[in-house]
Amino acid sequence: MNGRLMSPSRAPVRQSSVRAHNLALVLQTVANSADRPSRAGIAAATGLTRATVSALVDDLIAGGLLTEHGPAPRNGAGRPATALALSPDGPAGLGLEINVDYLAACVVDLTGAVRHRFMTGAPSLAGLAELAERARAAAAEDGLELAGAALAVPGLVGAGGLVRVAPNLGWQDVDAIAFLRGVPALADLSITVENEANLAALGELWAGEGEPTFVYVSGEVGIGAGIVLDGDLYRGGRGWSGEIGHVTVYPDGRPCRCGANGCLEQYAGVAMVAEDPALAAAALGIALSAVVNLLDLDVIVLGGGYAPAFGQLRDGIEAELSRRVLTAGLAPVTVRPAALGADAAVRGAAGAVIRGVQEDPARWLAQAV
Amino acid sequence: MNGRLMSPSRAPVRQSSVRAHNLALVLQTVANSADRPSRAGIAAATGLTRATVSALVDDLIAGGLLTEHGPAPRNGAGRPATALALSPDGPAGLGLEINVDYLAACVVDLTGAVRHRFMTGAPSLAGLAELAERARAAAAEDGLELAGAALAVPGLVGAGGLVRVAPNLGWQDVDAIAFLRGVPALADLSITVENEANLAALGELWAGEGEPTFVYVSGEVGIGAGIVLDGDLYRGGRGWSGEIGHVTVYPDGRPCRCGANGCLEQYAGVAMVAEDPALAAAALGIALSAVVNLLDLDVIVLGGGYAPAFGQLRDGIEAELSRRVLTAGLAPVTVRPAALGADAAVRGAAGAVIRGVQEDPARWLAQAV
């Protein structure tokens, strides 16, 4: 989602890159600030000089990304600071989701507030297009310009956003981006497609407890995981990371629809959780122990169908983790339920769009002229 | 090992950062070049102007990192180019390794050439210090200055290089860095400690087929894995990633010394490979399938004790992978033996040091005055 500017980057850096970076730095400092910081506060937090921060902030205000809020009363002496905040009228993100039994769309503004939500129960590409149009119209009525759209799909997404396989939708090699771009009302939007669990993990990153590194496990018909490392989604070489549903739990166990035996999905699918929570918890614990042993994560977030059953799953999972994670004795592993419910993926999708703006405001400023 | 300059970086960027980045860009372009590139060639490859490249190259030559080689005869018209190459007299790296039954040290120069190797069979901290001193003396005799040292340890390394646990050495909370810094001959060196498998993976990254993303699995008494993503080592939140030896393969299987049951280590330790290669291969295949499903890697490198047994393991591993990796039908997973033998970790350690110089030459130039 973001490139590295430092080491193995093969791109030259010029002054404009410096400005682009520092614009992002200032914008993100405001975004991550609990209160509304002043220019001087941003300078102190970032290490930039106040002169530079002023210049950068001017650009961001002119571009509609930041707004000034009247001087807050101070407690000591000195000129009062003018508070800065993300502009609720800045570029918004359109999140879309297509799933087995519903469609969803939502509009999130630059501040992260959900401005509109739509759902229907008839999952089809045509319905998705219609929902997207409605969401865009609602955004336009608020005077919101969209910075782009992201679509969450329960399947494997390949290069260029091509959906290679989405078993529960019956999709194979579906070019959802091309379809959406074909809709007149969406033709000018930049659209991306991403795995549902990955976007839900991003949603959790934004709306949850704020841990920068965790694995989000979503239990639905299938089981997917989104891996967030250091505030960034880990996608893997081809974007197919997090297929925890087909991690082997019992090598000679139940046959899976994927052709293997003993996949986690056969023991901890959402139907199993209701039927035999102890079995599901043990299987989840075994698979999650592998995740922690391999990736050294200390936070596990249970989402989707697992969140409501958290109370029934927790002990079983933690028992396996404490037994099977090599470093369990050195540092604890936290298991917690997701903060977001069923709309984690749509909100993550919309959030991914505005996060893109926050991470590279210079691009937005350039194209918005 | 390298910081991100772009997004979630909280550091301001100034002009000197631009220079630092572009110095690294030029140096790495030379390092990764098959032939000896010219200034003009570097400019074309990087996108910088020839004027800028000239200025950067001058700095790198003055700092002893690059050398000019007389003009190579050209085939077409035009002024002949002056070839540039990494200086074999530039800063070198000292690699150290302590393992169950041996100690090793090696000196690798900036070009990646192994200049000296030492081994002894008496593993102790005192022996390690002596070996390090000998290696440093040998380097000094060649006129080589050391940029630092890295130590490979078969155990879990915590913050600050503290070795939390190294079962096969009988270590617990050993501060190896403090010990080595206490040795007069090493007092001025910057020293890091890293898990053995992680450094071996880096060694393979440098000396192997050059895939940027892979998992390196080292089979010794224990089993460790080093995960390399996009040319960079993945360490996990606390540096404890890659503990594949304790991934559960058979949930109710053989008890492991870690307290769990059915850990990979109990089925594919190096002793098992000799005894029952089919069992080891199946267990490895199951655990590696989990790795691929979770991380979406397409290359698996078998090192350590697995490399010589590769022929006996390959088919069994590949059979499990093709059955259990969800995306096996979409893209193949390659399994290959390691290019380096027992010295992968020491060489990786030394390589990590010179890689550090290549990734941030500005720091070296500044401190070397």
Place this chain on the structure above:
DNA sequence: CGGATTTGTTTAGTGGTTGAATTATTTGGC
């Protein structure tokens, strides 16, 4: 030998940051 061609350097110009000085706006003491 002269034009074509490519390498490498020089020089003026530009963009972005710094640091110091300046202006602006408040609190608090006398």
Place this chain on the structure above:
DNA sequence: GCCAAATAATTCAACCACTAAACAAATCCG
């Protein structure tokens, strides 16, 4: 009520690193 102290924000000269374009150097080829 006024002045000093304090903090916020802006202005301006200086500096640094890059670019673009012109220039110098070194070779090939007709």
